Amino acid sequence: MNKPILVSASRVRKVFHTGSVEVEALRGVDLELKEGDFAAVVGPSGSGKSTLLNLIGALDSPSSGELTVLGRPMAGLSKAGRAQLRLKELGFVFQAYNLVPVLTALENVEFVLELQGRGPAERRSMARQVLRELGLESLAGRRPSQLSGGQQQRVAVARAVVSRPRLVLADEPTANLDGANAESLLSLMRGLRDRHGMTFLFSTHDPRVIRHAGRVVTLADGRITSDAAKRKARSGRT
């Protein structure tokens, strides 16, 4: 069965200007991401991984080429349109967790739902449900400073998936985690993919993530040098 294409990039370039210096971060990237993919973009530092994620995440616009995310061409999307797309249909997980320090775990998760305009009862119930699903219910009232790195990243994942986005983008999500926490987080995300059909795209150079990924896209110097779907993924889906 053909799965719907969520992300389609064709000859995507991204050039940064620093004074008179031009840096070409992406040099004609072609990529398709299908629903349910659990894919990792790997490559050395400066290869363009984060730039590609930022473009797919509607945080930035390509300098040239065509990029369509969840059926919307990025070129024609306004700033407000991009914000709306991020709010309603994308989830983000960052390397440094980036939870709001003055809010509790529950409030961090609830905040996204409040921004979406959901009512108090609905958002409280949805936030509690996702924390329960990720085994964080007992930590709901704690602030980030009262949580370990692994717990914080799980809260960040809860925040990213609470509104059931179709696509979750994770930038080096395990970079600050030890082995056990990284494994646990990845298993958790795979579970979410399997249960809810969410699509995950990671940027990473962590071999543990690569091991879990169903597909590995390698970037070097702004170009895709390999794109391999693994035959033996840990779950039946790739």
Place this chain on the structure above:
Amino acid sequence: MNFLDRLPVTPRYALRNLARNRRRTLLSAGGLALGCSVALVAIGWNRGKNEMLINALAEGGAGHLTVAPQGWLESRGARLRLNQGSRVLAMLRADPAVRVATPENRVQALLAMGTRMVGVEIQGVDPATEPGADRLVRKAALGRYLVPSDRQGLVLGRTLADRLGVGPGDSLVVTVTDSTGSMKNAMFQVLGVVDLKSKLDAAICQANLKDVEALSGLPGEEKITVLLKDPSRLGPFLAGLRPRLPRGDRAWPWQEVSPDIANGVRLDTVFVWLIDFILVVIALLGVASAQLTAVLERRREFAVLSALGMRGGSMLKLLLGEALALGTLSLLVTLAISCPALLYLSRVGIDLGSGMDVAGVALVDSVMRADFGPWIIWESVLLSYAATLAASLYPAWFATRLDPAEALRVAQ
């Protein structure tokens, strides 16, 4: 569930941000509160001074309003008379809004005691009502004030009495030119001496209205001075009075009768507001700088919020919510500083010394006091919130303009 838990997440977030950098929050709120407090004390002091000045003017014989013949305001002619002075006086005295209405006329005269002579303007007054309208003459330092049965008696200011070398019980020769141009002489007795210890002591010379009528040969009243029970109702009272006055008689508020004083009050008020504006702007620039630093420190946080889909409007709401919380803290500190200061200045005041006059108006009470009233609450609210919101506008706008991708890249 505490109070905070009942709020949506955004205001909780804004309120808790106050505690994030307590020192900066306290310094910002304290700096702003200090600026607002100084501004409020200046406003309170100016209001007190103006009120005292207006009271001193009104109760120093000028009244809250003056009823006089048409043309009197321009010429101040002593020979003008009200068309129906007695009727207007009776009407005013019967009005429940009027505290006192007292008639007056004047005549230029030469007072002589032996070889000493002084030129003066004798004020003809109603001894029964004049002390209620003119507190300067209420208390004679020597002798006594006029009573209605007194005829050909005088109350003089201390300087005038000293120049003539007279005191209570002494007789004087009063010489005037009457309405027909003929010279008239009469003997008057000094009944009392008023000592205000100001330059007004050289001008006070009062006699019974009937005596001045007889001297000048002009019967009737030149003007009626009116004091109201509630001076703040002056405008509506005047509006109601004017149509009831006989043709040819007019009524003017003290601002028109004493335009120099009114302009001085207006000028002082504008000056105080200008100084207050500068003070508050200095304080808010300090707060704006602190707020902008806070926004710059939280660049990454705003980038993440933006990445999560927070739009400019929501971010603006969050930051203005933080400003409102800071404004509330600043308001509490402002009230804590300005209320005791103004209460002290309104109760105890500052003694300016005897004989003090402000803008030519003799102050009967030498202690100047600030105004203390409910206005402090709403002006504190206005100043604190307006200043914090103004101080937060640029940092908030700056935060909404952050490019999330760029901010995340810089933070990494």
